[in-house]
Amino acid sequence: SQTIHQWPATLVQPVGSPLSLECTVEGTSNPNLYWYRQAAGRGLQLLFYSVGIGQISSEVPQNLSASRPQDRQFILSSKKLLLSDSGFYLCAWSVSNGQPQHFGDGTRLSIL
Amino acid sequence: ELKVEQNPLFLSMQEGKNYTIYCNYSTTSDRLYWYRQDPGKSLESLFVLLSNGAVKQEGRLMASLDTKARLSTLHITAAVHDLSATYFCAVDPDSNYQLIWGAGTKLIIKP
Numbered sequence: 001s002q003t004i005h006q007w008p009a010t011l012v013q014p015v016g017s018p019l020s021l022e023c024t025v026e027g028t029s030n031p032n033l034y035w036y037r038q039a040a041g042r043g044l045q046l047l048f049y050s051v052g053i054g055q056i057s058s059e060v061p062q063n064l065s066a067s068r069p070q071d072r073q074f075i076l077s078s079k080k081l082l083l084s085d086s087g088f089y090l091c092a093w094s095v096s097n098g099q100p101q102h103f104g105d106g107t108r109l110s111i112l
Numbered sequence: 113e114l115k116v117e118q119n120p121l122f123l124s125m126q127e128g129k130n131y132t133i134y135c136n137y138s139t140t141s142d143r144l145y146w147y148r149q150d151p152g153k154s155l156e157s158l159f160v161l162l163s164n165g166a167v168k169q170e171g172r173l174m175a176s177l178d179t180k181a182r183l184s185t186l187h188i189t190a191a192v193h194d195l196s197a198t199y200f201c202a203v204d205p206d207s208n209y210q211l212i213w214g215a216g217t218k219l220i221i222k223p
Contacts, residue, residue, distance in 0.1 A: 043200065043215040044155075059210075090154060098159035100145050101211065108152075 001093050002027035006091045006104030019064075019078040023091030026072065031093040033074040034101060035066055040087040050074060070104050086111045114139050116203055118214035126222055128190050135184040135201035143204040144184045145211065148197045155200065160211050162213045191221045219221075 006023045025031050035047040043064060046059045048066035057065050063082060067075045074091060088108050092101040115138040135144070138223055146159040160167040161177035161184060168175050172195065174187045184201055198218045202211040 041218075042203075044213045046210065046213075049210060092155075095198050100147075102157065103154045106154045 002093075002102070004091065004093055004102060004104045006080045006107060008107055009105060010108045010110075012110045012112060013081050015083055019076070019081050019085070019109070021076040021089055021091075021109075022075075023074045023104055024072055025074075025093045028072070028093070030071060030094055031095055033068060034092040034094075035074065035076045036090040036092065038090060038106075042086070044090070064071050081110070081111050085109065114205055114212045116201060116212050116214040118199075118201060118217050119188075120217060121215060122218045123218045124222065125188075125191055127192055130190065131188050133186040133188075133199055133219070135214055137182050137184075137185070137203045137205075137212070139203075139205045140179070140182070141203040141205040142179055144177050144220065145185070145202045145204070146186055147200045149200065149216070150197050159201075188219075193221050193223050196220065196221045 001050055003026045034051045036044045037047055038044050047064060048058055049054055050056050050068045053071055056068060064076060064078050086109055088106050090106045091104040096102045117136045119134045130179055142163055144161045147155040148158050149155045159175040161168060161175060164179040166177045172189045175184060177184045186199060188195060198216045200216045201214045204211055
């Protein structure tokens with residue numbers, strides 16, 4: 001069966017510090033991968049998606065970046081965090097049209 | 113602009129009652145998804161609706177899709193406290209794996 005791992009679960013970072021969140025998927029090949037952000041009490045904002053290794057599409061201009069160094073690994077990064085980067089970050093994967101996206105447990109990021 | 117609107121955004125109801133959450137979208141789409149999110153948790157897939165007239169049921173929840181009206185409903189029958197959560201709908205308008213999400217409906221069911 002397929003599983004998705006996302007870490008860390010919680011992160012507290014000072015403004016201006018770097019960020020690296022990691023997501024890996026097991027049990028499937030060539031998944032589509034997604035990074036979302038959810039502000040408190042709000043809906044989902046798609047940040048990045050990837051349909052293959054090295055292929056990243058950005059949906060929202062920001063100081064975040066994403067990379068896919070391996071087929072089932074998706075990394076969200078920032079060189080300098082802003083207060084507005086606080087939120088709940090969710091990684092998700094899907095394999096084909098008509099199938100739902102499956103989400104990781106999320107990372108709760110607080111910027112101080 | 114592609115929009116997915118959920119109604120209501122907040123719903124407080126008593127156990128044992130029935131209610132419906134509505135999801136309207138602004139573009140053609142044959143694919144609609146319902147998710148559940150418990151407080152502080154991730155999202156869990158509930159239903160996948162892939163054609164006009166599709167109806168899916170799981171326990172006390174039933175989802176339907178009317179692609180002509182661009183409307184999906186999530187009906188709750190005889191609500192129980194365990195169904196308290198935020199429910200999201202999402203559409204896939206271009207079949208390109210990118211979903212457009214509703215803002216979510218926060219459902220509180222009181223014993």
